[in-house]
Every structure is written in structure tokens, then in C-alpha cells.
Amino acid sequence: MPRTLYQKIWDDHVVNKQDDGTCLIYIDRHLVHEVTSPQAFEGLRMAGRPVRKVENTLAVMDHNVPTTDRSLPIEEEDSRIQIETLRKNCEEFGVQLFDLTDKRQGIVHIIGPEQGFTQPGMTIVCGDSHTSTHGAFGALAFGIGTSEVEHVLATQTLIQKPAKNMRITVNGELPAGVTAKDMILAIIGEIGTAGGTGHVIEYAGDAVKNLSMEGRMTICNMSIEGGARAGLVAPDETTFQYLQGRPMAPKGETLDKAIAYWKTLFSDDGATYDKEITLNAADIPPTVTWGTTPEDVISITGSVPAPEDFKDPNKQASVKRMLEYMGLTAGTKIEDITIDKVFIGSCTNARIEDLREVAKIAKGKKVADGVEAMVVPGSGLVKAMAEEEGIADILIEAGFDWREPGCSMCLGMNPDQLKPGERCASTSNRNFEGRQGRGGRTHLLSPAMAAAAAVTGKLTDVRNFL
């Protein structure tokens, strides 16, 4: 029977199947960070259990870390304790850790692919919902809670039932100035924040195939914002090329063997999906969010909607609340919205390609008066590469704040936060109330659009800069 890519990976990982369909599935890779792991390690300690596969487990601190000078002590006590706890746990259980001063330290979903730890056909988990990022390699990757983190540490498996299959096909070619970020925002606008609940989304079509690995990661990253725990792109030459020579990727004969297997990872002709959506790339404009859920998207050339524009009374009430929270009036042109801050970073958009896009727009210009624009590279290696390529110089010259890697203002667990009422153009993934700081107002957009907003001081159509 023809199978989807998801079904192939699933079938390849079933250790045991109960009569009611509940399966024990094997987990190939486990990424660990400081926020969702302390209670899991504590659980192991109390039960006297070891980490089953230390060689398939990789830890890094990213959520809490300051993005300022790494040689200084961490001032916030709770953050410091969490970071020290991870260090102690990794030492005690023998888990490899990229510590704060390690060049390879960075956001957990950026370092996995960067090191070649992430590979096609694998099952990959992490106590973080943006684990879906790794699906860009044709790996089944999803976020789990702390109880499951402990379960994987102890058993290298998870108890699950298969998800449903959904395919989103984006045909054609993306117009100039429109990026992977716009594509995924448009998709979430189309399916809604719960459109993918219970499903694994496979992204297909020419517009997806033609994306770089970085672009594919941006798309898969935000699958969870559409309700799907995992997103997938079938691996191809672009994937294999990306993996070549990465420190933890297979080499030589083993690589040939791996590639032969990876080439079998695609959805068979005639495989069926529970849900199918098709979009035309040519119809996707540069896109921003105006509300406090990622489905509240609009073209940069559009206007802020009114509650009456929606049919569902629950959504109407929610829109009213969102407009109040966001300090927006229905009918205002999106391009008339002025901003206070710009955040370029996060596991969605802090890879080298993203920073190149920003530099292209910012080159020779200045950050607008009264705007603070920060750039937080996704990892120490991304930062080093950007410095080598001259990107850092361009951005510093333009007045951007060039910082150390971490999750930073995407969720504001470290000191990088919005103040109440501040409005931010952000390349991150969530515009929830209070996400970037209590009372902070977030507009999600692409790195190029964020750069354009930084230099004009308001939400701006990046196509004016091309």
C-alpha cells in the first residue's frame, strides 16, 4: 500500500504495538535545554535510572542565557540556577553539553542541524514545541513535555498513537521580496492556529522544493503555530548537500549507505492524506501579523481588520480583545503602524541566510531614530560566520545591536524584553499576549521585512527596497 513520508518514518520506529493501537516508538535523537529538563533529571535521580543513550542526547542552554558579554556572571538568580542545574545534570548523567563559552552554543533547533545531529528519517524530540524545525530534513521531529523528556531519557522511546496526515502544497514561485516566513504565515492564516491539530503536515510543491534548508526550517518551525506537532519536507539533494561534512553527520561509506536510505524517504504516489491544502506562491504577499495569535495575518499592503469582518462570535470577541491589547484601530493601514523595537533572531529566523537578508536591506542605511533594533544570531557559529562575511559590520554600522546567541526576546526569559505598550517588529514565531514582555505588542514578519521596519521606523513593504 502506498505510504506517506510520515507513515514510512513512523513504521520504521515502532518497537511495540498494543491491541488498542497505542505504540512504543523509538527515539533516535534527543535535544535537551535548561528550562524543560531539570524536573526530568530529578525524576531519573529519584528512581535511580541512568540516561539510556547518552550518545544520542545533546544538551545546550539557550532560553535563559543573556545575550550580552559571556564572560560576565549571570545576574538573574533563577536563570543562573537553571543553567547551573543543566551543567550539573549533564556532568552527572554523562550527557554532552555545549556550554555558554562553547562556540557551538546556540538555540537548540539551530545547533542540531548545524552539527549534523539532525538527519533524515530520524525521530527527534526535545522539550520544546519548535522541535518541528528539524522536520525540514525529512525527520519526524516534535516537542514533548517534561514527563516525556524523562521518559525518553530513561527509555529512548515514547508512547504514542499515529497522527493524521496533512499535505500542504505550495505551487509556483515566490515573488521577489517574499520569503519562507511569508509563506508559513500565509499558510497559518489559511488553516488557522488549530488547522493542523492531530496531524503531521508534509509541505510539498515547487515553492517548497526550491527553498534552501534554512527556508525549509523556517516553514517546519512554525508548524506548531498551525496546531501540528510536526512538519515534514521530503529530503532531496539540497538536504544531502547541507549535511555533507557536518561534524555529527555520517561520512564516507556510511554516508553513501545513509543517502541510499534517505532517498527512499518520500510519499509514494497514491498515498492518501486526511487533509489537503493548496496555495499558489504567486499569491503570497509580504505578510505580517496584526493580532495576538499567529493566524491573524495580513498583507503589508492591507489594513487592520474590524471584529465585524469575522463571522464566528467567539472570534469577534477575541478580535475586539486583540485590537485593544495591540493598541490598534480597525481600518488603520498596516504601513502606518510605527514601531519601537525590532527583534531579529529566534529558532525561526536566526540562521546565516536570515542575517544575509537583513544585511542586504540594511546596507548603507541607518536604524530609524527612536527605534532599537537587536540582532541575536542563532548560534556561536552563525555569529562567527556573519562576522567573517562582513554582515556584522554592515549591521553595526547601520546602528543594529549585535549580540550573543540565544532565544532572547522571542520569549523574553532573559533580560531582553519589551516594556508594556512597546511595539516590536519581530522575526520570531509567537505574537501571544505578553510573550515578549508583559504588555508588549508583537508583529511577526520576515527578516527582510524586519530590516525594512528598522530603517523606516514603521511596518514597511520590503519590495520598496528591492
Added chain:
Amino acid sequence: MDAFTILNGKAAPLDMINVDTDIIIPKQFLKTVKRTGLGVSAFYNIRYDDNGNELPDFVLNKPEYKGAEILITGENFGCGSSREHAPWAILDMGIRCILAPSFADIFFNNSFKNGILPVVLPQEQIDALMQEAKDNPDALIEVDLEKQTITRGNKFSYEFDIDPFRKHCLLNGLDDIGLTLQKNNSIKDFEDLRKQDKPWI
């Protein structure tokens, strides 16, 4: 984990859709290294003002809903991050059961791991329960996991679906890891085979 059998409790109506995990437990409270003690911080941004005083309009601050053990809410509850701090905070407030038309996957899954029962009911039933909770705050609602029913005296009785394995674990308060380790030999066999088949993994 505490077993869940029958719950007879007050229900609080949290009449919002898309209640995300940042609303349930904001980031500053994720810095704990413990599972307990988060209840006081649950729903922080909509529960307290800038000075940390309770906002009187927030449903769980209203005297009539204090001590509620059941939460009734709108679609897509728990969307957003995988933080298990969300169910920990809700549990620590004393809530053992959440009724909604839909839940986000990870939150739904995390709830079961902590002895919380998330129940999916059709929108019309949620609307009726929500109205009932608003009109009669003191009325007790009975959640019977064994029978899979939600009842309120003679007023209504709804049946709900639940995955049989999850039901079994919740009814008995079972620890997943212990159950899985009983299959240790199968895991070992799988690993050995994988090592031969796909040595790069």
C-alpha cells in the same frame, strides 16, 4: 501521579478561545527547577494587575469560583509551547479536569501525565456548561472517568470519548516509565537491529 476516578466539583467558566501557554503560565515562572508551587502564578497576566493585586473581573478571582476543580473553556486550549509548567500550574491551583471543544496536542498530552483529565465536548455542550457555570456557580458537576460521563444533577448528562490506554493509566495513576521498562527486551532488540541496519544512527 494521583489516580483520577470520580470528581465532584465546582466549575469555573473561562470564556476565551485560544488560551495559550504564555497566558496559562508566563515565562518568568518557567525558571523553577521544581514541579510544584506554580498555582499562585497561573494565568498571571490576566489574573493580577501590575502591582500583583488580584483583578476582580478574572473568573478564578471571583469568590464564587474559588476552589473550582473544573475549568470550562473555549477551543484550542493550551496552544503554544510544550511547557509542562502549564498543566503543573493548573493542577497546583486545584484544577483536575478541563472541558473544552478542542485542545492543542502537546498540552492535551501533558495533562494526562499529571493526573489532569482534559475532556473534549461538542461546542453546543460546552456552551451549555459554560452558561450553567455562569448562572449557577455553586452547582457541582460530576466527572466520572470510568463511565465517561459529565453530569449535573438531573439537568444534563453528557458522554465523552477517551483513549482506552490513557483512561487506564489515569484511573490507576500509572507511571509510564515503569510500564515501558517492562518492554526493555523489545527495546534492546530494536536497538540491536537498528545498529546493523543503520549504523550512522
